[in-house]
Amino acid sequence: MITGKNLIGYKLSGEGLDTFKSYNPHLEKENPTVFFDASLSEIEEAVLLASKAFQQYQFFTAEQKLKFFQALENEMLEAKKSILTCYQLESGLPLSRSESEFSRTIAQIQQYSKLFDSNQLILPSIDTAIYDTHQPKSDIRKIKVGLGPVVVFGASNFPLAYSTLGGDTVAALAAGCSVIVKSHPMHAGTGELVGNAIIKALKYAEMPEGVFSNLNGFSNNVGACLVNHPMIKAVAFTGSIKGGRALFDLAARRKEPIPVFAEMGSLNPVVIDNLSLLKNMNKWTDDLADSVTNDAGQFCTKPGLIFIKSGQNVDEFVQMLISKVKEKGFKMMVHPRLKGNFENQLDDLSKILNIERHKLHSSSVVMPIAINISGSLFLTHRIFQEEVFGPFCFVIICKDDAELIQCIESLDGQLTASIFVEDEFQNESIVKQWISIFYNKSGRINFNNVPTGVRVCGSMHHGGPYPASSDSRFGAVGVDSIERFLRPLCFQNFPDALLPDLLKDKNPLNVLRRVNGELSFAEIIR
């Protein structure tokens, strides 16, 4: 049963006076459960618990964390049916999406379980003492440890994989941090059910109360209070530039500034080589139309700008793409608020472009659309570089190579950039020029691949130069995303008995270590 209350450690609490309901886009009406915004005292209680729990949890072994993570997986599978049912009630996303997102959520837990199992999460580093009589050097050893309690903001467009037990939460938990989730109000019920599964797993694995709490908040104040709390040591967010930047600014103005990893806006530019169209027109328009419209285009990696130089077959390509996007037909958006934003942005663009638009009489459904504009028009106004979250893209037809280069050089930082070129043209110097421009503007460059469908693996990078993310040095997908929540800690001249096991002379955990600069499983002889 969904109570609408906050999960504060193992307690349910709904003291707040502000309430809200989630919305069913299919039925176009509110769901019945009343959710309680966390009150100031509830926030305080959750943070204190998280801080206390962190003091213990951070010292837990990989074996203990593995037990916890396996329990997370089990409890999620146990609750799968009720979670997916609620997901459907609270989101306009299709059933298939809820299934695939659930699988991804499980896969994200498993990737850390695997590292716990093989004890490969941290690479310890050891430089042994040098007993030179002139310049003796002390024994120096280093591991990484968790930053402290982390606040994770649930994402509107990923009720599972980037919310309550999404990529940010599991990375922070794997790092040894306690986590407070500020649940996304659009799917607060789903959040509560996932939160219940986490609490069960914590209890099963005998973890201290407070390693996880789930707070509701329709008001931005809940999140702001959390980010401002002195005991909070890091923040993870997925959403708009406006939202992410506001949190970043709050965190930077604290007495003790804390890191905010905000994965924000991206236009995910695509460059199509027009010489390659003949062989690929059908496949590429299929792939791109899918990528633009899939799940109503509500992906941070949705291609929003498709560039091509004018030439033979180009008009045909553009018309084919525009048609295929339109033919996808009505798409239901996650929530009316996102639908409203989408319509407003398209209204603004239509005015500028002198296009007539007919609004649909639905609170949730939108019509996919691709619009072609010239490269010279694209360069005139920054509005064409504002992300439109939904099933929309611009196709920008440039008059020559130089204009196309000018267009992509005008772009801000991006999560991804994609290049579509047939094999035989891949060594053209213009292709290398596109790559070298995207090299400094994006976190991932795709070749003949659409940017959506992010593979969850160690080599993936999901982040990019600002405003794609608030710190281009970190990403939000794959095991390396744990680095956001870890800091080095160094032990000098320590007696073996007092060192963490990862650093002990005999290497009792049999972990790979960097010893005097070389990777080794060897024991240390003092």
Added chain:
Amino acid sequence: MITGKNLIGYKLSGEGLDTFKSYNPHLEKENPTVFFDASLSEIEEAVLLASKAFQQYQFFTAEQKLKFFQALENEMLEAKKSILTCYQLESGLPLSRSESEFSRTIAQIQQYSKLFDSNQLILPSIDTAIYDTHQPKSDIRKIKVGLGPVVVFGASNFPLAYSTLGGDTVAALAAGCSVIVKSHPMHAGTGELVGNAIIKALKYAEMPEGVFSNLNGFSNNVGACLVNHPMIKAVAFTGSIKGGRALFDLAARRKEPIPVFAEMGSLNPVVIDNLSLLKNMNKWTDDLADSVTNDAGQFCTKPGLIFIKSGQNVDEFVQMLISKVKEKGFKMMVHPRLKGNFENQLDDLSKILNIERHKLHSSSVVMPIAINISGSLFLTHRIFQEEVFGPFCFVIICKDDAELIQCIESLDGQLTASIFVEDEFQNESIVKQWISIFYNKSGRINFNNVPTGVRVCGSMHHGGPYPASSDSRFGAVGVDSIERFLRPLCFQNFPDALLPDLLKDKNPLNVLRRVNGELSFAEIIR
């Protein structure tokens, strides 16, 4: 010859109207050279050059960078005599210090040369494609690349090892970033000479102009303009909390916020186990008195707070330590400005503590001092937790274990924390409690070692929770400090020919890579 001009790429330029001179603390008078603050147009020119140079330099191979770094080493050795002579004219630090700092500067260059030579600077990661018909996965590969042009602020207390070609500069250059140094005005001549050596090395290794520039600035405006410039992508700073925080705030308020790694204030608390005094009183008081007063205590790792529980031998220990600190005699400070700050802080403390002080009639020389206070007094006022930069420490005598715990729990983030305990008492639970408190408050915990004399090695961590540094996830010493200036870049489904060599199928550089989660030198078979 020192010109006093700015090094903008390969050009000498002194257009600015504001000028200054450096100061000779030994002679208590200004040096003759007139230095020119960089003008706005000079700053613009240096940044444009740095940005252009970065576009080329970032793609240079490890082999090319090795040639450059070896040339850096050679040119520095070539210029050693003139650099050390100037160092002596511009700083109150002793000759032995300039020698050891020079050696450290060379060692810092060499640590990267070694990694270039073995091509171990970056660990590439590859996840190969999965051709499963249900859920095919693309080939994903990742390296790290430089952030872009970096501004490095020279440190007052390290004219060599943390200035023009100090740890920050070599880390940024190793990362593939171009560097603009905002030279510290106290040793601007030393900076120019080191800058000349860098320019010679760049020319020898045929690097593009603009990989390095050296700008003078007595005014804070020079640094502020650099940090605010949209083409600058990261900042490194070593100095006061006030200075570091000001740069952090500037960078956070930019349209595109950029990372600032500021290594700032630290009190470097030391806890002495009073049961261990009998065997160690002499050695420990010797070590601590040296650590507090060495080079006039002008180290970020100088122990500023020494805690001990009252008990047998404690009074004797405290008196012995206070005497030994005083017996070190007059110490010359780097610069009259630092001497002035030191005297002012001691005046303030003396008033609060009702101690009489006699000021010395010197612009440069100070008298080392250790002052004992009670734990209860320490807890009453935050002024006792303000860093006093110079040969000074508090010895805090706590009435019991609980008060000592309360004292160290009241501390902010620290670069280091040290514990002195005789072998036989190391397993006492109180020792473990001290360690667990310092675990979350410091970047390095020392055991029976003073915190000064930072060993430059891969396992060292020089950084810590705020305000020790502005981002506890990074450090400023050792090869891992390069992470401050690198970001991941991912290549999806790329043809082999267009991949960076580090990621090519045949592993042509024979570099260790993470392939499908396992470390390997193997070729990739597609």
